[in-house]
Amino acid sequence: MVSRRSVLGGAGAVVLVLGPGAVAAERPVLLHETGTANFATDPPATTAAGRGSLVGRYTKTGTLTLTPDPVNPLLLEATGVEVLTAANGGTMKLRVAGTFDTQTGIMTGTATMIGGTGRYRYATGA
Numbered sequence: 001m002v003s004r005r006s007v008l009g010g011a012g013a014v015v016l017v018l019g020p021g022a023v024a025a026e027r028p029v030l031l032h033e034t035g036t037a038n039f040a041t042d043p044p045a046t047t048a049a050g051r052g053s054l055v056g057r058y059t060k061t062g063t064l065t066l067t068p069d070p071v072n073p074l075l076l077e078a079t080g081v082e083v084l085t086a087a088n089g090g091t092m093k094l095r096v097a098g099t100f101d102t103q104t105g106i107m108t109g110t111a112t113m114i115g116g117t118g119r120y121r122y123a124t125g126a
Contacts, residue, residue, distance in 0.1 A: 035047050035048025055084065055092070062080055062096070075101055
């Protein structure tokens with residue numbers, strides 16, 4: 001297992017809708033987390049815990065596909081799906097894409113909402 005720190009979010013926004021017919025409001029979500037990636041599994045399994053805007057404290061599990069960067073051999077292009085579980089029990093299913101730096105253990109990228117439960121069941125966006 002390798003430890004990783006991730007910064008996901010940034011310019012994206014999640015559209016939170018409280019229920020059918022409710023007015024949507026775009027709100028940016030920024031996630032800061034620490035976790036591990038188990039490279040002994042195929043695809044690598046990830047676990048993390050962190051704090052995010054709009055979600056507070058959370059845990060996250062998922063899988064990533066890692067591809068060597070064609071220009072920089074110290075970087076890996078990472079894509080995958082992760083499920084974030086907020087402290088209130090609601091979940092966000094996220095499609096993640098980013099770059100994993102093998103020297104620092106830091107992954108930066110974006111997360112796109114592709115599903116959710118509870119408070120996040122109508123949320124969408126990047």
